Amino acid sequence: ILFYLNGFYYIFYFLATLLMIIYKSQVYSYPDNYLALDLVLLFIMAILEAIRLYSGTKGNLTEEEVPLGVSLVISIGCIMLSVYFLVWETYILKADVIINAILLCTYGLEGILQIIAIAAFVS
Template sequence: MIIYKSQVFSYPDNYLALDLALLFIMAILEAIRLYLGTKGNLTEEEVPLGVSLVITVGSIMLSVYFLVWETYVLKADVIINAILLFMYGLEGLLQIIAIAAFVS
């Protein structure tokens, strides 16, 4: 979407670099979050799931940035980020339940 927006709209250079940097940070956080969540779930350990839950909070904040404060927010961005935030909420709830089950 950012590539499309940078081609169609007049995107200020400083803001394009910021949006791209935050998108790459979000991709890296997402890979780490999913790895730790999967590892914690398969090994039934609380620590990787807890770290994944903390990283989920950072991912939620980045998703809210792309939903509200991005330079150009299209209707497709709103739909994609609304689905993403719903999934983060569901995953966070399930991680809390899994951590509670592993502790007891």
């Protein structure tokens, strides 16, 4: 269920972050090279998130530990990108902090549940 909910939340997260980057580029003096970096990282994160959710859902439904493990490893990259948008992005708004904190909490909860599921599938 958490993969399903996170899929919908990530769509919201992606659109909100994209709109906030556009907003910040219009309101603040956003350096072009940092704007391109933020956009590229956001799209890389979207691709990783799609792979992570697909692999995690597949592993959960088929009760296989390998897809869940792949999803868990990809989660590390997604967490690092989320931390980038939380801490190192050029301009950070309060809305950035809130949506990234929620995303990091869901990653943490999913990671714990994936480890438990992998342990259950192995034994």
